[in-house]
Amino acid sequence: MTTQSLYNDMVEKMIDHVDNKTTDMAEDTLSVPSSAYTDPQIWQQEMDLIFKNRPVFVAMSNELPEPGCYKTLQFLDKPLLITRLADGSVRVMLNVCPHRAMQVVTEESGKRSRFTCSYHGWSFRNDGSLLAVSEPAKFGEVDKDCNGLPQLPSYEHGGMIFTVLNGDTTVNFEEYLGGMIKDIARLGFEHWHYCGKRTIYGANWKIAYDGYLEGYHFATAHPKTVTPRTYSNIMQFENYGPHILLGFPQRSIDKLKNVDKSDYWKHENDGYDFIRLLFPNVSIFVAPEITQIAQIIPGPTPAENTTHLYFIHPEAPQNEEQQQANENMMEWLRDVVDEEDYFMGLKIQKGVESNAHTHVTFGRNERGNQFFHKWVDYCLADDPGLPEPKL
Structure with missing residues (x-):
């Protein structure tokens, strides 16, 4: 099925759901142990088998618009340095000096052709290769080829940059990201304007992600923000x-009932919205006002996460009024996620930690949550012989 046909089919079903007061549903409810959100051993398994062993999103392409641009990011226990090379490609590496393990780059972003460690002055090219050792005659012999910044796999497509935190893991990015990255690529994010970033803090990463996976909570959690626009x-x-x-x-x-069904795909944000969710931790909401890419980074404990909200727009602002409109939308969306969704999430975290109930339950209407948790369990089983979960 083509992307256009898939969209058309989904929109037709949404129209039918509205008319009949129904929704897409799973076959049954699903119970998930409350310990899945609190147990340190489970959390560590998730980090090792999901976040470190599978492709994870680390940057938007338009954060690094030109050769020499760089970005740093702390992802779990990995301090990352992401750079744009002279040939236009990207490099993802560990931001750790081979001398005494100092983080070489301490700024969040910028533009440089080389980096110098602030501890002892060793310098590196922006591809991570060792350029020079300070006072080499006194230090001793150093093999430059073996003492660059550790390299990680890098993949850039659809305006997004990915890596695998366990650099020894062999991953087929094209196969893993598959139809979803093709869906994203058609939007042309690489040509959009990077507006900025907001950072918020919340509960266990799965509690946070659960909130992006359903609209069952809209009426009660978002009565003045989301519900006026969306069922x-x-x-x-x-x-x-x-x-x-x-x-x-x-x-x-x-109003789409007056549109040819074969053209439904043209009307995103004009009658319906899509959320694109990249397993295990990214939610993309394309809106006419601004687009939000939410990146959930677990930790530092099972009860915490750091979420970076990246914002992009098809066009750069042409005047101060447009710039201020972008700023206002970034603030508004940040507040909705932080003060409504993540506020609830922190309360849920206290609830699961209380052991009041052994399980949480996902309804038939929470089909996306069920699918997500089945995929988490599949990954933790670490058995390639098991069939992949089905929606």
Whole structure:
């Protein structure tokens, strides 16, 4: 099925759901142990088998618009340095000096052709190779070829940059990201303007991600922000491997009844919205005002996460008024996620830690959550002989 046909089919189903007051549903409810959100051993397994062994998103392409641009990011226990090389390619490496393990680059972002460690002055090219050792005659012999910044796999497509934190893991990025990265690539993010970033803090990474996977909570958690635009508890799900395409009908979706069904795909944000969810930790919401890419980074404990909200727009602002409009939307969306979703998440964290109930339950209407948790369990089983979960 082509992307256009998939979209058309999803929109037709959303229209039908609105007319009949139904939603896309799983076959049954699903119980997940409360310990899945609190147990340190489970959390460490998730870090080792999911976050370190599979492709993870680390930067938007437009954060590094020119050769020499760089970005640093702390991802779990890995301090990352992401750079744009002279040939336009990207490099992802560990931001750790081979001399005494100092973080070489301490700024969050910038533009440089070389980096110098602030501890002892060793210098590196922006591809991570060792350029010079300070006072080499006094230090002793150093093999420059073996003392650069440790390299990680890098992959750039659809305006997004990915790596694998365990550099020894062999991963086929094209196969893993599959149809979802092709879906994203058609949007042309690499040509969009990078507006900025906001950072917020929340509960266990799965509690945070659960909130992006359903609209059952819209009416009660977002009565003044989301619900006026979007129906609560009406959703349509599709998947590309472990990744989810989630459709939400807007309250204006009825107007699409006057549109040829083969053209439904042209009307994203004009009757319906999609959330694109990259397993295990990224949510992309494309809106006409601004696009938000949420990146959930677990830790430093099972009860915590750091979420970076990246914002992009198809066009750079042409004046101060447009710039201020972007700033206002970034603040508004940050507040919605932080003060409504993540506020709830922190309360949920206290709830699961209380051991009041042995399990949490996902309803038939929370089909995306069920699929996500089945994929987490599949990854933790670490058995290639098991069949992949189905939506």
